[in-house]
Amino acid sequence: MNVTISSTSDKPIYQQLHEQISAQILGGELESGYCLPPIRQAALELHVSVITVKKAWEELERNGLIHTVTGKGCFVAEFSPDEMLRIRNEMVLKQMEGDIQYYKSFGLTLDEVIALLGKIY
């Protein structure tokens, strides 16, 4: 478990957890079949409620990134590299749509966005 929780962030904890684990799975850091730590243990480690961890794990399952077996644990799902890329892009695009809406509301063109993006990436 390599996760950082920021209590000052505006994002809820369960969402921070979900994003970071998602990124680790889709980035290849966590291999298929890997068993996530028990929710109680994770809750202890992160000084966080069990429910909070569970919420994050639920979201991971909803996205098909892990599968859960009661009594055993939660395991990173198995998928092909292609599928992994597809899921990753799907998640990023979902976020990106909202971002773009914001940029467009200011009348920014695609080129302008790319220019700004290049400055700080």
Place this chain on the structure above:
Amino acid sequence: MNVTISSTSDKPIYQQLHEQISAQILGGELESGYCLPPIRQAALELHVSVITVKKAWEELERNGLIHTVTGKGCFVAEFSPDEMLRIRNEMVLKQMEGDIQYYKSFGLTLDEVIALLGKIY
């Protein structure tokens, strides 16, 4: 007042208001010196609380986009085209930093982001 409030959005109303008015000012739709509608009237029109409108207006003032005169109203500030562009980019960049952090957490490169961006912009 040309504003759309979405109660299903995850963004709070005052923020939706602020973003839309900001965009209209920085996009040139609202000229310098233009008098925004009285907060009570805006609240009625949008079926929203006075406080909610005030919160949005406060944020506009904080960003230097309007100036307020008690007893008179709230007026769009005057600034040069250059300054307008600077403020606009400043606001967009502020948002963009968070967006980029998300993309990076998935290991996306700048080129990949641009590619995805181009698909849906």
Place this chain on the structure above:
DNA sequence: CAAATTGTGTATTCCGTGTATACACAATGT
């Protein structure tokens, strides 16, 4: 000057979400 208009400030209330704690139940493994 008096009244209407507009912005400001404050108090109270309500609701939903995020979070924590605790306990009981279900499935698995030793």
Place this chain on the structure above:
DNA sequence: ACATTGTGTATACACGGAATACACAATTTG
């Protein structure tokens, strides 16, 4: 049987967003 792990539920608290209402300050208008 017992320990471990996930699930479900109930309760409680804090906080932010939002609404309503009222009093006050500054400006405009009659």
